Amino acid sequence: MRVLHVITGLAAGGAEVQLRLLLQHSRHDADVVALYNAGSVAEQLRADGVTVTDLGMRSNTQVGAVLRLARLIRRGRYDVVHTHLFRAGLYGRLAARLARVPVVVATEHSLLDDQLEGRPATRAVRALYLAAERLGQRTVAVSTSVRDNLLRWGIAADRVVTVPNGLDVDALAFDPAARTAVRAGLGIPEGAHVVGAVGRLHPGKRFDVLLDVLAPTLGPDRHLLVVGEGAEREALTGLARDRGVAPWVHLPGERPVATHLSAMDVLASPSRYETFGLAVLEALANGLPVVYRRCPALDELGTPVPGAHEATDDELRSLVDDVLSRPAGPRVPPTELRGLDVRAVAARVDDVYDGPSVHRRRGR
Numbered sequence: 600m601r602v603l604h605v606i607t608g609l610a611a612g613g614a615e616v617q618l619r620l621l622l623q624h625s626r627h628d629a630d631v632v633a634l635y636n637a638g639s640v641a642e643q644l645r646a647d648g649v650t651v652t653d654l655g656m657r658s659n660t661q662v663g664a665v666l667r668l669a670r671l672i673r674r675g676r677y678d679v680v681h682t683h684l685f686r687a688g689l690y691g692r693l694a695a696r697l698a699r700v701p702v703v704v705a706t707e708h709s710l711l712d713d714q715l716e717g718r719p720a721t722r723a724v725r726a727l728y729l730a731a732e733r734l735g736q737r738t739v740a741v742s743t744s745v746r747d748n749l750l751r752w753g754i755a756a757d758r759v760v761t762v763p764n765g766l767d768v769d770a771l772a773f774d775p776a777a778r779t780a781v782r783a784g785l786g787i788p789e790g791a792h793v794v795g796a797v798g799r800l801h802p803g804k805r806f807d808v809l810l811d812v813l814a815p816t817l818g819p820d821r822h823l824l825v826v827g828e829g830a831e832r833e834a835l836t837g838l839a840r841d842r843g844v845a846p847w848v849h850l851p852g853e854r855p856v857a858t859h860l861s862a863m864d865v866l867a868s869p870s871r872y873e874t875f876g877l878a879v880l881e882a883l884a885n886g887l888p889v890v891y892r893r894c895p896a897l898d899e900l901g902t903p904v905p906g907a908h909e910a911t912d913d914e915l916r917s918l919v920d921d922v923l924s925r926p927a928g929p930r931v932p933p934t935e936l937r938g939l940d941v942r943a944v945a946a947r948v949d950d951v952y953d954g955p956s957v958h959r960r961r962g963r
Contacts, residue, residue, distance in 0.1 A: 600952060602629040603677040605668070605691030607684040608636035609651070611828065611853040612799050613877045614683050614708040615640040617764050622649055624765075624945035627952070630675065632668065634687055639853050659686065668694035678702060679952045682735075684709065685716055689727060692734040702952055703735035710748045711874045717803035729753060737951055741875045744895040762948055763896060764875050765941030771884035773930035774861045781862035785824070785849050792821045792923050795863030795887075797856055797878040798870070800829030805869040805892075807831070807838055812869075812916045814842040821923075824849045826859045860885040861930075865922045868892060869915060880939065883907060886930030890918045896939070904935045 604622070609615050609631075619640055622629050630650040633641060637653035644651050652671065656664050672680060672694055679702040682691035688705045695703045709716040715724060732738060732754055740746035740761045749759050782789060794813060798804045806825055813823055825835070825848075832850060839848035851859070860866070866882035868891040873879075876894030883889055888906040891897075892915070897907055910918045 600627045600678045602627045602679040604631045605682045605687045607634050607686045609633045609641040610636055610638035619644055620941050621945045624942050626949050665690050665694050669697040672698035689731045692731050696734045704737045706739040707745050708741055709874055710745055711872055714872050742895040743899050745874050764877055765944030766884055766939045767941045768884045768932050768936055771857045771881055773886045777858035778861040781859055787822050793863045794823050795866045796825045798827045800827050800831035803872050809867055809869045810838055814844050817844040817847040822847045826854050828852045884932045884936055888922045904933050
């Protein structure tokens, strides 16, 4: 089966990294199209041997991009088109319909509490979303919380299937050599405590809140390391300077997550709007304790996970202090995470493609 994945962009982010991880374990032949911004994840996919096409869109009004995408789909003779993120869902599903692709699937990564990709979902956005949804057969929700929101928007329950994001727990394992190398590269003393965070430098991640809360505690013996890139870099750099803690705040940009997790002593996730909470799970897989504001994936595991500490905004600093005051334990992943193994998750996504195609054949 030939599958074309269509995604809005390929800069490092949760949906983009998850797509790469799934393709590494899919049983189907797959290519990828980015509407624009084929960034660092595109290069990683190409290194994996995946064909990646950048459609080069410059605005949301480029109707011709739909026709170009439809031609690309026809030439590739794809059996399935699978879209990721809002804009790709609009353009990709319409192009797939024009190209008469038999199976069209979308993964919803980012719908939560009437926020879509971190922005308010206006009435017009919702109308476009629902119109595009009707052009496909299935929407994959990455958590029960996302599924509940899709149903509340009016999407029929039999058109939504829940498949969580996957983790490569072994690849995320703690690496003491990486810990030493990353700290040396950033100028962090080996004995200092490092509070870490991972994600796009976007207002919804609330890294400014984290920096502000922790600023009184930062110094030569406690550093803040935020791994990711985005529009908030300048604001965060300015905030660190204003609080007088710039020497102890590190913003290295997009970097390999596993190695930088190994350099941390605790991960803090202050975001209120998470549809899954992948960074929290990645940190736990690295054996890190985590302090988090919201993580639907942990809620849905249905069992307490060692090392995971849910916090309100008021509790964030005190819980970080408490974790760092304890003797460091062995850096091993909780066994509870094995249920999210990416190999099993990729197999479930592959199985979704068969359901709609069987349904359509029977309906002919």
